[in-house]
Amino acid sequence: MDYILGQLNRFMGLHTYHVLSDPTGTYIEHIDCWGKFLAEDKVLVASSQDKKINHAFDAIAVSFENEGFEVYRVLCQDTFVPKANRPATTAAYTNSLILNQHVYVPISGKGYEQHDCQALSVYKEALPDYTIIGIEGKPVFPWLGTDAMHCRTRAIPRKVIDDWQAALHGAPHWSRS
Secondary structure (H helix, E strand, O other): OHHHHHHHHHHHOOOOOOOOOOOOOOOOOOHHHOEEEEEOOEEEEEEEOOHHHHHHHHHHHHHHHHOOOEEEEEEEOEEOOOOOOOOEEOOHHHOOEEEOOEEEEEEOOOOOHHHHHHHHHHHHHHOOOOEEEEEEOEOOEOOEOOEOHHHHOOOOOHHHHHHHHHHHHOOOOOOOO
8 A cells, every 4th residue: 555655646746645435335435426526625525315324424524624624515315216126325416527627417307306406506616616517317327326427437439429429519420430
């Protein structure tokens, strides 16, 4: 671990590290599923409808507050997932993508508008100089806490981006050779 931290310092100039256990107990153990660093002094931590998990989130939030961070909270609500045996608890709101002064926030859509509006408001409060954009997931493949905007935008194939841009702008699709 000392070697890895030394290399992060050497190549990226990192001097402060936060190593946290995943309080959700999910398989992915990735911070974007329940929290997100928004700025050097700001962090977003989920809240949960599950009392045990929320107690862990509260402790993490207090820890960051004690370190001088501004802490913002957003609810990870239960979301109905088609063809699933039970609702999926999601913290998709924390699994956003911050890019070029824009924040793309995964939202749940129909039936969850109140939660969506609250989450977008939290981002607007935390990042007032950014453009906040809610992106609704597909009904058959909704955003999940373990798979949302940040996760799905890693290594998107060029063809997917070209098709998406063509659909947005009503332009005919063309392919590169």
